[in-house]
Amino acid sequence: xxGLLTPLTTWRGRITALLLVLLGLLPxxxxxxxxxxxxxxxxxxxxxxxxxxxxxxxxxxNLILGYGGMVSFGHAVYIGLxxxxxxxxxxxxxQDGFLQFPLAIGLSALLALAIGALSLRTRGVYFIMLxxxxxxxxxxxxxxxxxxxxxxxxTINRRSDFAGLLPTRGLDKIVAFYIVSFVVxxxxxxxxxxxxxxxxxxALRGTKSNETRMQALGFATFHYRLAAFVxxxxxxxxxxxxxxxxxxxxxxxxxxxxRSGDLIVMVVLGGMxxxxxxxxxxxxxxxxxxxxxxxxxxxLTWLHGGISAVxxxxxxxxxxxxxxxxxxxxxxxxxxxxxxxLYARGxxxxxxxxxxxx
Amino acid sequence: MAxxxxxxxxxxxxxxxxxxxxxxxxDVRAGEVHALIGPNGAGKTTLIAQLSGFLQPDSGRITxxxxxxxxxxxxxxxxxxxxxSFQITSVLRDFxxxxxVALAEQARQGHSFRFWRxxxxxxSLRAPGRAALEEVGLAHRADDPAxxxxxxxxxQLEVAMAMACDPRLLLLDEPMAGMGPEESARMVDxxxxxxxxxxxxxxxxxxxxxxxxxxxxxxxxxxxxIATGTPAEIRANEAVRTAYLGEAESG
Numbered sequence: 001x002x003g004l005l006t007p008l009t010t011w012r013g014r015i016t017a018l019l020l021v022l023l024g025l026l027p028x029x030x031x032x033x034x035x036x037x038x039x040x041x042x043x044x045x046x047x048x049x050x051x052x053x054x055x056x057x058x059x060x061x062n063l064i065l066g067y068g069g070m071v072s073f074g075h076a077v078y079i080g081l082x083x084x085x086x087x088x089x090x091x092x093x094x095q096d097g098f099l100q101f102p103l104a105i106g107l108s109a110l111l112a113l114a115i116g117a118l119s120l121r122t123r124g125v126y127f128i129m130l131x132x133x134x135x136x137x138x139x140x141x142x143x144x145x146x147x148x149x150x151x152x153x154x155t156i157n158r159r160s161d162f163a164g165l166l167p168t169r170g171l172d173k174i175v176a177f178y179i180v181s182f183v184v185x186x187x188x189x190x191x192x193x194x195x196x197x198x199x200x201x202x203a204l205r206g207t208k209s210n211e212t213r214m215q216a217l218g219f220a221t222f223h224y225r226l227a228a229f230v231x232x233x234x235x236x237x238x239x240x241x242x243x244x245x246x247x248x249x250x251x252x253x254x255x256x257x258x259r260s261g262d263l264i265v266m267v268v269l270g271g272m273x274x275x276x277x278x279x280x281x282x283x284x285x286x287x288x289x290x291x292x293x294x295x296x297x298x299x300l301t302w303l304h305g306g307i308s309a310v311x312x313x314x315x316x317x318x319x320x321x322x323x324x325x326x327x328x329x330x331x332x333x334x335x336x337x338x339x340x341x342l343y344a345r346g347x348x349x350x351x352x353x354x355x356x357x358x
Numbered sequence: 359m360a361x362x363x364x365x366x367x368x369x370x371x372x373x374x375x376x377x378x379x380x381x382x383x384x385d386v387r388a389g390e391v392h393a394l395i396g397p398n399g400a401g402k403t404t405l406i407a408q409l410s411g412f413l414q415p416d417s418g419r420i421t422x423x424x425x426x427x428x429x430x431x432x433x434x435x436x437x438x439x440x441x442x443s444f445q446i447t448s449v450l451r452d453f454x455x456x457x458x459v460a461l462a463e464q465a466r467q468g469h470s471f472r473f474w475r476x477x478x479x480x481x482s483l484r485a486p487g488r489a490a491l492e493e494v495g496l497a498h499r500a501d502d503p504a505x506x507x508x509x510x511x512x513x514q515l516e517v518a519m520a521m522a523c524d525p526r527l528l529l530l531d532e533p534m535a536g537m538g539p540e541e542s543a544r545m546v547d548x549x550x551x552x553x554x555x556x557x558x559x560x561x562x563x564x565x566x567x568x569x570x571x572x573x574x575x576x577x578x579x580x581x582x583x584i585a586t587g588t589p590a591e592i593r594a595n596e597a598v599r600t601a602y603l604g605e606a607e608s609g
Contacts, residue, residue, distance in 0.1 A: 194474050202477045203470040206461050209450040216410065216444070217523060218436030218465035227471065 012352040016276050019283075023048070024182055027175045042171065045178045046246075051286045052181040053242045056188050058266040058278030060235035065264065066273035067196050068228045069208030073128045074115070074135025075263050078108040078233045080142060080255025082240025087250035088148055090156045097160030101241050108237020109230050111138075116229035120222060132257055142252030153251025160245050181242055185279070188235055193275050195231070204228050205273075269340055271349025280348040288333055296326040360387040363527055363557050364409070364440075369418035371404055371581075378404040379415065380581035386527065391549070391558045393568045396578030397601075402561045403445055405578070406531045409559070410442040411435045422527070436465065439526035443519070445535055445561070447512045451505035455496055455515055458504055460487035462522035490522040491515075494548055510541035517548070521556075528558045534567060546570060569593075577601070 007013030026048055034041035057079055064070040085104035094100065119130040148154045159168065159177075166180065167173045195201050206214045207221045214221050244250050253259070262285065270281020300322045307316055316322075344350050364386040371379035378401045386392045394402050407413035409420060411432035420428045427435055450458050460483040464470055467482070477483060491497045494514040499507060504515060517533050533549070534542045546567045552558070553571065562568050568575065569589045576586040579601045585592060592598055 194476075197476045197478065198474055199464055199470040199472040199477045199480075199483075202457070202461060202464060206450050206453065209452045210448060212412070213444070213448045213450060213519075214461075214465075215412075215432040216436065216442055216448070217462045217519065218433050218441070219461075219470065220431075220433045224470065 010353065012349075015352050019276075019279075020186070023052070024186075027178055042174060045174045047286070047290060049174070049178045049181050049246050050243075051282055052178070052185050053239050053246055054263070054266065054286060055279045055282035056181075056185050056242070057236045057239035058263055058270070058282045059185070059188055059192055060232040060239065061263045062267045062272065062274075062278040063192055063195070063232045063235070064225075064228050065267050066271075066277065067201065067208065068204050068225060070120070070225065070229065071128050071264070072119075072131040072229070072232075072260075073257065073264070074131035074133075074260050075232070075236055076255045076257070076259035077115075077135035077138045078112065078236035079240035079243060079259065080138060080250075080252065081108050081111055082237035082242075083244035083250045083254050084142065084145075084148070084240075085237075086160060086241045086244040087154050087156050090158060090160075091148060091154060095158050095161045097162040100160050101238065104241035105234045105237050108240070109234035111237075112230045112233025113226070116226045116233070120225050120229060132260070135255060135260055136257060139252050139255050139257070142255065149251065151252060153249055153253070156244060156248045156250065159248065160241070177246065181246070184238065184242065188238075189275060189279070191235075196275070200224065200227070265337060267347075269337065269347055271347030274346065274349040277347050277349040284348060288336065292329045292332055293326050296329050296332060297323050300326060360389050362386070363388045363423060364559070365419075365421040366405075366409070367419040367421070369405070369408060369420065370416045371401075371408060371413065372416055377581050379408065379418075381418070382578075382581060382583050384576055384583055384586070386557060386559050387574075388526075388557055389554065390573040391553055391560060391571050393560045393562060393572035393575045394578060395562070395565070395568055395575060399580075400578040401581040402578055403531055404581075406442060406529050406559075406561060410440065410529055433465075436523055436525070439524075440529070441520045441523035441525035441527075442529035443516045443531055443533060445531040447509070447516050449504040449507075449512055449515050449519065451503070453504055454501050455491060455504055455507060455511075456484065456487050456500040458515055459490040459518050459522045460484055462490070462519045463487055466522070466524050486522065490518045493521070494518040495544060510537050513537055513541070514545070514548075517545070521552070526557060528552075528556050530558060530560045530562075532561050532563060534562060534564050542567065 008017060027045065030041040030044050033039050033044060057075070061072065061075045064072055082104040085107055086100045089100050089103070115131065115134045119127055119134070122130055143151050166176045196205065203214070203219055203224045207219065207224060211221050240254065243254065266281035266285045267278050268281070269284055270279065271277025301319065304316070304319050304322045340347060362385045366382060366384040368381045368383055369379050370377070370381055382405065394405070396402055404413065408415045411430055415428065419426060422438060422440055427438065450461065460477070463483050463486045464477065488497065488500060491500055494517055496511060496514050496518060499511060504512065507515060513533060513535070517530065520528055520530070534545050537545065542564060549558070549571055560568070560571065572589055574586060575589055575592045576583050577592060577598045584601060585595045585598050587595065
């Protein structure tokens with residue numbers, strides 16, 4: 001028990017613990033936020049479920065990117081495969097989650113094995129391009145699957161059924177699925193924590209640090225890199241199966257290369273090679289994506305009001321013209337990314353103080 | 359006569375027009391310290407790279423303990439008991455000194471497909487790791503990141519890692535490169551203690567160290583072995599004097 005509480009002795013540990021508590025208890029205080037008029041309960045839970053699921057995907061990418069030094073630019077392909085597995089099975093009337101999820105995870109692992117076995121023979125830009133190429137290949141397979149909606153995607157009429165344990169309608173469904181996603185995220189974080197600190201993780205991280213030396217010590221580095229690649233693919237496939245359930249919809253867009261890029265951004269933004277970094281990154285990225293436009297509008301309205309009071313309304317154009325600037329919110333997001341990369345190399349995670357060793 | 363542990367047969371390695379290893383033959387006997395000397399560019403490091411599996415020879419044969427290892431990858435050779443240190447310090451800079459040697463021990467114990475138990479809490483890795491650091495005189499730096507060690511200390515760690523693989527043949531590529539006199543003396547001391555316990559193929563520019571440590575010396579010039587013999591024989595060898603030692607004296 002003492003070991004479990006030691007993280008609380010550092011600010012970094014306390015912030016992480018607080019964040020996990022806030023996330024875990026959201027279903028219980030969301031009604032209160034709703035009543036206070038801050039945010040609708042349903043909206044908050046739906047948005048945060050998406051954050052949790054993509055955080056799982058980002059944590060899986062961090063295993064190979066942050067701990068293994070493998071810049072996979074096609075990681076969203078496993079989200080797609082996991083999602084399509086659930087969607088296609090549901091389409092054919094197989095709704096049993098105990099079948100859907102293991103299959104989604106297993107197929108993703110197999111796909112990662114194939115992609116990894118070929119891509120990991122290359123390094124640097126070639127590796128990035130190969131992983132991207134494989135993901136795009138699967139993306140176009142998805143586009144070509146006319147029977148499952150092709151480009152338009154496929155609506156899932158019923159979510160995965162886990163022996164009837166999960167509520168199937170109304171707010172209960174949303175709350176239950178949020179809790180499931182949270183529990184899965186915590187389990188995945190725990191799993192990755194064990195992995196990267198076990199012998200396997202030391203071999204993987206050593207290989208990232210200096211592969212030649214690891215070979216000179218007798219490590220068959222390719223095997224450890226490949227194993228990590230497969231584990232990451234499997235976890236990401238799980239995230240895909242969850243995401244399909246969350247949106248009740250699958251489409252090739254789930255595995256578009258820009259989605260893979262988003263995952264990389266989450267990992268870099270949050271902190272590569274830090275256990276909780278991808279979670280911070282997913283939260284920051286998705287919340288900025290969600291709220292930056294309205295935040296910008298708020299700031300622009302305030303600025304417009306202030307300046308027009310001084311210079312007169314006619315001189316600076318209408319408020320509407322100003323508000324249209326908010327459509328370019330992605331420029332602001334890009335600027336934040338650049339600032340993080342330039343001034344906070346370890347991502348958001350590094351802002352909470354230096355990690356204790358290990 | 360002791361049995362031959364490593365046998366190199368007419369090894370050839372070309373880089374474009376340059377012949378870095380020119381029909382080189384060499385044998386290392388079990389238990390000896392075999393030094394490899396030669397002027398810069400003689401192909402010493404290229405030879406080590408081929409012996410350790412980081413570079414494929416164009417032709418020739420490398421036999422270790424009677425087994426042909428010419429085509430074996432580096433990691434597999436380490437598992438047979440052939441490990442190397444690097445001329446240019448190659449430690450895992452993000453890890454502590456103890457982590458570095460513990461990783462060598464981890465590799466020695468077999469595969470690392472163990473996914474659950476913390477490696478840093480594993481006494482079967484940490485204890486031999488500490489012993490290895492103790493042996494090279496780095497015990498007090500165990501928990502410091504390798505990147506924060508001085509150059510000399512990193513060289514010691516470099517050798518500790520090669521030794522922690524528990525090799526039967528240790529390939530040491532200029533262990534004293536860039537060391538001050540005090541650190542060098544310490545390294546010679548360490549290698550002297552290892553003498554007899556481990557077979558070593560030692561590349562070194564420090565002639566005092568070489569003549570103090572080596573049982574036999576092979577002189578390499580332009581990728582060719584021009585002489586092999588005891589230190590006394592090498593000292594007396596005319597070809598060696600003109601090709602190498604003379605050069606060193608005038609330089």
